[in-house]
Amino acid sequence: MCAGSIVHSLAYDGVVRVSTRGDYACRALLSMAIRDDRSKPVSVRDIAERTALPQPYLEQILLALKGAGIVRSKRGVGGGYMLSREPADIRLSDVVRAVDGPIVAGDFGEPHTDGACDHQGQCVLLAVWGHVGEQMRELLDSFTLSDVAEMAHGERAWPPTTTSTS
Numbered sequence: 384m385c386a387g388s389i390v391h392s393l394a395y396d397g398v399v400r401v402s403t404r405g406d407y408a409c410r411a412l413l414s415m416a417i418r419d420d421r422s423k424p425v426s427v428r429d430i431a432e433r434t435a436l437p438q439p440y441l442e443q444i445l446l447a448l449k450g451a452g453i454v455r456s457k458r459g460v461g462g463g464y465m466l467s468r469e470p471a472d473i474r475l476s477d478v479v480r481a482v483d484g485p486i487v488a489g490d491f492g493e494p495h496t497d498g499a500c501d502h503q504g505q506c507v508l509l510a511v512w513g514h515v516g517e518q519m520r521e522l523l524d525s526f527t528l529s530d531v532a533e534m535a536h537g538e539r540a541w542p543p544t545t546t547s548t549s
Contacts (some may be wrong), residue, residue: 401523405479408444409531410434412453412478416470416532424456424463444482451481470532476523486523488515 401409412525414433415425427445429437448454455467468475479486526542531537 401479402483404440404444404482407434407436407441408448408478408482409475409528410436411441411444412448412466412473412528413456413531413535414468415464416528417535421466424461424465426463429463448478449481451477453477453481466528470528473528474524475526475528475531476520478528479523486516486520488512488519 406461411430411434414430418425427438430436430445431441435443445454445456449456449464452467453473454464456462456464476486520537529538534541
């Protein structure tokens with residue numbers, strides 16, 4: 384049986400995904416970026432209501448984003464979170480890395496560099512997964528929060544989407 388048959392027989396659907404945590408972080412930041420007055424903090428409750436995200440989970444995500452320097456917080460009355468940089472300076476890759484860690488297609492290890500491969504063709508697959516991760520990083524690097532806000536306002540074309548029917 385060839386490697387393709389083995390891979391195909393598993394329940395893998397062929398899609399590399401951004402995690403729910405990464406998606407929620409981007410949604411929260413987009414909500415902050417498209418506010419009329421970005422100079423004032425917005426409460427976690429307000430972000431949760433505007434995005435329909437669960438508030439306890441959102442609080443954890445915002446803390447991770449704060450730790451990465453993407454948002455800052457203000458305590459007390461009128462407090463909350465606000466972007467620490469302009470939306471044009473926040474790449475989607477920064478956001479995903481802040482909440483999920485390195486952007487990779489999987490944690491499978493590194494291919495052998497000396498040409499020796501212990502398991503029938505495994506090393507070439509490791510190289511492929513590494514390449515897929517790099518492509519995903521480059522694609523997420525190409526979008527800023529400002530780009531997405533412009534798309535949300537209809538000021539910029541949305542990226543093309545494809546629907547897979549396997």
